[in-house]
Amino acid sequence: MLRNAFMVVVLSGIGLVTFAHDAHAYLDPGTASIILQGIIGGIAAAAAAGAIYWQRVKSFFSRTLGRGAQHSLAAGDSDDK
Amino acid sequence: MAAFDPGSFRDPAGRVVRQGDRIFRVITPEKAEETKAVLDAPFFRRRAGASIVQTWVPSDHDRKSVTSAIPGEFPLVIEHERLEVISYPFEWPFSLLKRAAELHLEIHLEALEEGFDLSDSSAYNVQFVGTRPLFIDVLSFRRYKAGSYWSGYKQFCEEFLAPLLLTAYRGVPFNEWYRGNLSGLDLVSLAKLLPARARFSLQAQMHVFMHARLMRRIKSHDGGLAAKQGQLPLASLKGILRGMLSYVRSLRPRGLETTYWKDYEFNNSYLPEDAERKRTAVRAFVENAKPALLVDLGCNSGDFSELSIAAGAKSTVGVDFDQGALEAAVSRADEQRLPILPIYQDLTNPSSSQGWAASERGAFVERVQPDAVIALAVFHHLAIGKNIPFSAAIKWMVDLAPKGLLEFVPKSDPMVQGMLAHRGDMFLHYTEEKFRQELARVATITSEAQSSSSGRRIFTYER
Numbered sequence: 001m002l003r004n005a006f007m008v009v010v011l012s013g014i015g016l017v018t019f020a021h022d023a024h025a026y027l028d029p030g031t032a033s034i035i036l037q038g039i040i041g042g043i044a045a046a047a048a049a050g051a052i053y054w055q056r057v058k059s060f061f062s063r064t065l066g067r068g069a070q071h072s073l074a075a076g077d078s079d080d081k
Numbered sequence: 082m083a084a085f086d087p088g089s090f091r092d093p094a095g096r097v098v099r100q101g102d103r104i105f106r107v108i109t110p111e112k113a114e115e116t117k118a119v120l121d122a123p124f125f126r127r128r129a130g131a132s133i134v135q136t137w138v139p140s141d142h143d144r145k146s147v148t149s150a151i152p153g154e155f156p157l158v159i160e161h162e163r164l165e166v167i168s169y170p171f172e173w174p175f176s177l178l179k180r181a182a183e184l185h186l187e188i189h190l191e192a193l194e195e196g197f198d199l200s201d202s203s204a205y206n207v208q209f210v211g212t213r214p215l216f217i218d219v220l221s222f223r224r225y226k227a228g229s230y231w232s233g234y235k236q237f238c239e240e241f242l243a244p245l246l247l248t249a250y251r252g253v254p255f256n257e258w259y260r261g262n263l264s265g266l267d268l269v270s271l272a273k274l275l276p277a278r279a280r281f282s283l284q285a286q287m288h289v290f291m292h293a294r295l296m297r298r299i300k301s302h303d304g305g306l307a308a309k310q311g312q313l314p315l316a317s318l319k320g321i322l323r324g325m326l327s328y329v330r331s332l333r334p335r336g337l338e339t340t341y342w343k344d345y346e347f348n349n350s351y352l353p354e355d356a357e358r359k360r361t362a363v364r365a366f367v368e369n370a371k372p373a374l375l376v377d378l379g380c381n382s383g384d385f386s387e388l389s390i391a392a393g394a395k396s397t398v399g400v401d402f403d404q405g406a407l408e409a410a411v412s413r414a415d416e417q418r419l420p421i422l423p424i425y426q427d428l429t430n431p432s433s434s435q436g437w438a439a440s441e442r443g444a445f446v447e448r449v450q451p452d453a454v455i456a457l458a459v460f461h462h463l464a465i466g467k468n469i470p471f472s473a474a475i476k477w478m479v480d481l482a483p484k485g486l487l488e489f490v491p492k493s494d495p496m497v498q499g500m501l502a503h504r505g506d507m508f509l510h511y512t513e514e515k516f517r518q519e520l521a522r523v524a525t526i527t528s529e530a531q532s533s534s535s536g537r538r539i540f541t542y543e544r
Contacts, residue, residue, distance in 0.1 A: 026092050027201045032295035033235035037321060040287045041230075041313050044320025 083150035087440040107155035119222040134217045135162040167448040170204035171259035172424040174407035175334040181207035182241035186326040198225040202233025204240035211420040228312030239265035252336025268293040284328040337405040355533040367392035372452035379459040383410030396420035454482035491536040
């Protein structure tokens with residue numbers, strides 16, 4: 001079962017490896033390494049996009065909470081007076 | 082006399098040519114225009130001289146002089162700054178290999194932003210000036226073609242990531258394994274060696290375990306499967322590189338917190354006045370020798386390398402076999418911005434000439450040619466610890482540099498007593514007098530001084 005699942009992932013990687021130009025490279029990148037990039041490329045791009053959104057979410061909350069913190073500090077100050 | 086460098090033959094786009102002290106790179110017609118574009122690229126100009134080797138186009142006269150001495154057609158010749166020392170990844174401590182890996186990825190990502198790519202990801206593309214990494218393989222840059230994948234991915238995993246993971250997960254130093262096959266560690270073996278907890282890391286899972294599994298199942302030259310290169314979106318390529326960069330940045334060496342020689346500077350058998358005697362002798366020797374390059378054999382955490390630089394040595398290579406000591410020396414060099422390059426060597430098995438035709442990667446003694454050598458408390462490790470014949474050990478050290486400072490540690494010293502504790506004294510000729518005689522046979526002794534109350538003695542020589 002696990003083996004089949006593995007092959008599905010591999011085949012989806014090969015699916016991403018569409019047939020294209022020949023790059024005249026002196027280094028043999030290795031078939032397995034190309035297929036793996038096809039598999040992890042999608043994950044990596046999604047992770048990078050996710051990271052950007054995560055930054056936005058974090059900055060939204062830090063702005064909101066930051067303002068909130070300042071607000072409560074100001075309120076605390078006024079209490080002291 | 083110009084000659085091809087024996088290590089630069091894999092990329093047919095050009096070769097490195099040495100002419101006297103100068104380093105040139107000759108470039109084929111197919112690659113000439115692209116290389117000129119690389120030299121003009123903003124990322125290259127920004128980094129040249131700092132993290133990419135300083136590179137320029139020499140005069141027409143120099144170009145002709147270089148190309149007339151070698152076979153082949155090379156319309157473009159470029160010249161590089163000459164580096165004092167060439168070192169190899171299997172000689173770097175963990176933190177320097179990590180630093181070289183980070184630089185490789187950072188430059189790759191920056192080049193992609195400007196439409197350039199890297200054709201390989203070899204650890205040998207990086208050299209060190211002190212502890213500062215420098216990318217040297219200008220010919221690796223090429224124009225990015227839409228859809229290209231990372232050609233050097235497997236190479237990066239084997240030459241950078243795998244050795245780092247071996248130390249980060251297992252606390253096993255990679256140096257000797259790496260030197261064994263020169264191209265890092267193969268991923269199939271590494272996958273068997275990493276602990277189960279490594280499987281919880283997504284990055285280790287992708288770059289090592291899945292990679293190894295695919296490699297076992299798919300023959301590299303299985304033409305029908307993926308004979309043609311595929312299209313990888315640029316966002317995916319950058320994503321893989323960024324993910325790898327943050328993974329490499331997160332790696333820490335394991336098991337180096339406490340090593341014996343790392344703390345030897347603070348935890349040794351000599352008295353404070355003995356330490357001062359040593360320092361005085363080293364200072365006087367370096368001030369007199371004024372070496373451009375000094376080799377510090379058995380450097381520990383680099384305290385005598387630091388002293389040598391303060392006394393006028395322009396740069397030093399610190400050599401040790403203790404990983405903790407080397408890491409401490411790297412920290413010292415970083416913190417105080419000292420031109421010290423700490424490298425791993427077992428002096429009884431120094432890096433030899435190896436690779437293709439046994440000349441691709443030069444021997445330690447060919448690449449590191451110092452003006453002076455210091456070897457404090459090293460001799461007894463060779464002569465007693467490793468049974469190296471007395472005269473051979475002295476001659477090897479003297480052959481390293483025309484001037485040197487060698488310390489003799491007598492049998493009565495607690496360190497030597499410790500070494501003899503379980504083996505009995507079979508070193509009947511191990512005496513100060515014999516040391517003096519043998520040194521005088523191969524060099525001129527220029528000074529002698531006692532360096533400890535236990536009878537250690539420092540000799541300086543010239544040959």
